[in-house]
Amino acid sequence: MSMRVCDTIDHDEIRRWIQLHRGAPARVPDPAAVCSAQVLLVDFLGARSGHYFEHISWEEWFAWFDDHHLCFRCPADPESLSFHLFPRGATPSTVHAVNLSP
DSSP: OOOOEEEEOOHHHHHHHHHHTTEEEEEOSOGGGSOGGGTEEEEETTTOOSSOOEEOOHHHHHHHHHHTTEEEEEESOTTOOOOEEEETTOOGGGOOOOSOOO
16 A cells, blocks of 8 residues: 655645644755755754754755755655655656655
8 A cells, every 4th residue: 555645846835834744944064965855854843853954944945945956745644744855857666765754
């Protein structure tokens, strides 16, 4: 049985989903150290430990998202915090979980 997912590039839809799950835009401290789809993060309040991310503005988050032609995938299950960022145009068989929350 496969899980239903939603893929979108709509900024308002992505921001709503993240905020609904009490998330805030973040990124890795050294973007040059990882591939483009792993730079952006979401800080879900209380879900992450450590200091391996830095908070950024929504404008910065979406600028990176658009500049690197990413797509946002989340499950249709409203309780799940899982999400993926992947290159636009990737086929379902080539999309891997590159950015999962805990």
